[in-house]
Amino acid sequence: MKRKDLLKAAFDKPVTDAVPPGSPLAETARVPSGAIRAMGLSLNRIEANAALAETFAEQIARGEVVQELDPLLIEPSFVDDRIDRTSDPDFRQLVESIAASGQQVPILVRPHKGKPGYYQVAYGHRRWTACRELQRNVKALVRPLSDADLVIAQGKENAERRNLSFIERATFAAHLESQGFERSVIQSALAVHPAEMTRLLAIAREIPKSFIAAIGPAPRAGRPRWMELAALLADARARERLVAIIEEPAFRKVGSDTRFDLALTRLRAxxxxxxxxxxxxxxxxxxxxxAEPTAAGFRLLFDLKLAPGLDRYLLENLPALIAAYESP
Structure with a gap:
């Protein structure tokens, strides 16, 4: 029996049990004194508080208790899922809301693997950034997450609270793949089927990162238009044109969706x-x-019913045309 349990049992025991039968003290020792009763109550409170502290510690370990953390002791996820977190109007509204009413929804973090005393964000990057800007503690749930658990939580929270744009999902998938995550984990993080995962990864590979960063998330530009842009950029000359477009001062002054529209329209034209x-x-x-250009070269198609013999005429004269083309 624990020491505190022995003491509690002793104080809860009637005094008469400790007095020999027939003793003159037997009649006067039926009720414990006020001091003894108070000490027994104190032991009961100590025991209750210890049980409460143990329960609280277990809840913290499971990440069920919201804690207030210094935002300077928190670092972002090891996989970025946003092209630009802080430039859009929604982020400014979030900062103003937290400044006026406080942080209503906690973020999810895990203890940092490489830095004792530090944490790493699983989801809630924008709320953490806003609290850091406001120089106030951030409310957080702390859970011991594996790398796979972290990215799955990160992806699912984005899908439920603020959807990633198509190109952000593509770059997020590419980042996870470069980190060595299996396709099944990436699909769970983004909640997509295998065919869509293949398209996301293909777009992320086909469009240079510098172009994606310059254009931004472009939330209104869906998969078909990003695929069209990728097809246009297969031509090296189109890439050179896009570099020139990006460097124009007017391009940098407009929003992300307008930048995408400008790039696509100019390349089409x-x-x-x-x-x-x-x-x-x-x-x-x-x-x-x-005469039609193709990805591999050039194709001529003739209606020989309307122009019979034209095919033979071209074949006979083609060597002379090539020689004339190559002559200085």
């Missing part, structure tokens, strides 16, 4: 004349053939 099919017409104005 500069590509269209060169890539538009050319139609061949005979003397009567009939369309007898077309």
């Amino acid at each position: 500069t590509k269209a004349p060169a890539d538009a099919p050319f139609t061949f017409r005979d003397a009567q104005g009939r369309a007898v053939g077309t």
